[in-house]
Amino acid sequence: MIVKNATDLIGNTPMLEIDPSIHGLKNINLYAKLELLNPFGSVKDKTAWNMLKHDLAEIKASGQTVIEASSGNTAKAMQMICAMHEIPFRIVTNRVRVREVKEILQLLGTEIDELPGQSQCLDPTDPNDPLFVVEKIMSQEPGKYFHTSQYTNKRNLEAHIEMTGREIAADLDVVHYFVGGLGTTGSTRGTGEFLKSAGSPYLKSIGIVCTKGGLIPGIRNSDEMHEVGLFEKEFYDEIIEVSVDEAIDSMLTLVKSCGVLSGPTGGSSMAGALKYLRSIDATLTEKKNAVFLVCDRAEWYLSYMQKYRPQLFGLKKKASALAEIDEAQCESAPSLDTDRAQQWLESDNNVLVLDLRGSLAFKGSHIEGALNIPQETFEELCENSIPIAEGRKILFVCPVGDQSRKFSAYFSRLGFDCASLQGGFVAWRDQGKPTKKGRRRAKCKVAL
Template structure:
């Protein structure tokens, strides 16, 4: 197979049957759509090329391709921009996987890390720096070619014209009975679902979101998903959560049993698919078919897996981690309302620890607080209590989810007076409480 341009190799990825001995389903044939075999390594190759192609056709010397992305879209766009002799800028506040950042730098990308509550844009939030960045990019004569993946319909169209029809073709003109996809920008799940329903209106579309407070690369929580312009809950017959542990379990099965070098997103899709399909498999009276998407490759996520499963790499299990908290401990996590926190801070030597990234902290924070990024804070806790038990502690994060987990863990570790700020910095701001800038 000969191509004149690497972009001609985007798409037409294999649909591979998963061995029933691996998944254990008696009445369902399960297939993986191997988007990791796109030339740049992920499902985002399709959308990146679809969005960038018209912009690159009209590019002028000195233009810069720019996207709000911290992962696969940024990688694909950096390569496409380079092929056209243009620079690429990744704007993000979620560069949380070291290998991804290093790869983008290798590709020549400029990384502009900004503060903000989320990587997606909330147009109603005039104080969010990412929203301000979006407005700046929208101005004419800026020299930026903004692909706008969270709102660009070409993101969806790339899958409506490519991924979806390919699945139908490889199933001999039929749509599957179930389609399972993780929700990131929602482009692939929305585009594929549109096509599959044209061939089978009864197909069940399962969208997978990350469990709240959990981090699975490429999968958003339901709150984050609602901030994506392309996300429409009506696309999905079911929206279910998947945890980081489930994603890694699925990843390991696909890698070790199927020879599919998937990253955590594909592992999460496999785990979510099995959970849903096992619930209905026993009641089926005829043969059915299901498809899930393997979004990208494992190589960029070794540190992510190593942090959560150190024993795989011959390292001892990490002590004092939020991943070992029980549901009961999380439910009982000590929280403090904004009003109670204001009273507390006015009369005690409470230490306020802000767990957000340093850019967000510099933009706005509680007076007198210190900034320890959540990943660094997690490392501190592995060695034991980092603070005196005699000093009250108030933990702060964007919306109170991560800080509640750390408060529960510190409580387990024996700290008698630790609380999470309920609702986080957002609740504090919305209550009109004072915030300061550095």
């Protein structure tokens, strides 16, 4: 087969029927839709192409730069397409958390605006939002940018109505269960909508998210779905939470047993599919069909795998006492409501307020005298040492009070006099407790 353009290779991805000896289902045929075989390596090739192809000529003629808030795969595909048409491309993101993803974007020449590290804890007060920053950039230079807006763009959905859904329907007369990870939600919604209209009216659409506080690249965790403009909870018959370990286990099954070089997102979809289907399978008396998406490739995620499964690379796994804190320990961790916390701060000058929110949220407003170390950064510090002086009292503050409990449990176990702020900074602010805005960074003048 000879094609004139790489974009001609987008779509028409095959499906692999998974051997029952691998998945263990007796009455359900399980198929993997191999979106990793798109030319730029992921299901987002379809999204990127459909959002750009209608406007490329006009964008180039007007000298615009394409701008997008992307965590990786969409950015990769859009950069490739823009480069082929000699169009500048810029991304704004706070979610490039896998080294290879950032490196491939740099290799491709992407202009990256990487915002300060964001806490994994849900933060309704944080202005450190890529979409907000994109709008600000565009308002400063009107007409310079073309914003594809993958989180709200209906062409994201349409890409999977016209391609992914149509392709699956061409291969299977009827689909009873469709499973995919929830990022922008374009692929799962678009595919599901088409399948329901094309011979599968009783389709069950199952969305997959990562468990709270976890990181599976390409999908959101259970706290983050509010950020997604296209997300409609009622569209999904069920939303299944999958842990990092479950995603990696199924990813390795796809790689080693099925010969599919899937990334962790594909692993999460397979894990979630089996979690949902196993109980149903036992009740069936006739064969059903289930399809899950394998979104992208393993090669982008080697550093991620080294972090979570170092033994696969001959490395020793770091012992992390913080990671061993379970929900029961969090529930019993020392905590204070806002009134008692305020009394503690006013009566004892030795209390350190450690604010775990993102840096821009802290800059916007915080408890006076607080030290800001975003949660992800503080976790890394705790893995290597105890970053707080012995004898110091600590009030841990996160946005809504759930993640700070883990640190309170951990440091109290180490002998610190500490507590988590119940309800987090949101409760402190909403109850009218005193706050302070962050200082502007002074400009430095250098004499030569």
